[in-house]
Amino acid sequence: MKQHIFTLLSALLFTQAGIAQSPGTFTDSRDGQTYKTISFKNALTGTTVIWMAQNLNYKLQDSYAYDDNENNRKELGLLYTWEAAKKACPTGWHLATDIEWSMLVSEFGGPDKAGEALKSINGWKEDGNGTNSSGFNALPAGIRRNSGYDVLGYFGFWWSSTPTGEEGKAWLWDISYGGPDMSIKSKVWRFDGNILGGLSVRCVRD
Secondary structure, X not given: OHHHHHHHHHHHHOOOOOOOOEEEEXXXXXXXOEEEEEEEEOOOOOXXXXXXXXXXXXXXXXXXXXXXXXXXXXXXOOEXXXXXXXXXXXXXXXXXXXXXXXXXXXXXXXXXOHHHXXXXXXXXOOOOOOOOOOOOOEOOOEEEEOOXXXXXXXXXEEEEXXXXXXXXXXXEEEEEOOOOOHHHOOOEEEEEEEOOOEEEOOEEEO
């Protein structure tokens, strides 16, 4: 039933890929870091949506630099547990919801095509780079597991704020480098993830 509702939502929100975006910046008063942003008008609601166009890099408990190397933070941002992710965005912003992720993906071509528009133009392994025509600049910042860090350069994972309804799990969104099957290079995936994993964060303006 949940999957049916999600499919219906995606269909309702689907718009033509590549709609023009407006770039901007936001400075986090907590630590002085400045983030690029993108904004676009949602075709369904007519409202303007503003996303951070960089992974969040605000340090708090249960946030981690990839490989515990602080030098990785500047480009990749931090990896957060789900509970930390929900607290990490600055005042006036919030961790993107599952529905907001669906809207973003639909804005740039839907799950089968949006990856190319959302991905950065470099940093992805094995010719997995995108066009970044969205300005979103999705990076393959990898993941933190109990066993350590993994898949840097191959996958990007981002939390949504939405729990799945199953204890200990929340919805996450994932983009892949493509791998041997390059037909999936442009796809964006939605999965249920263990809330203790360390994933990237994108914030949306309230």
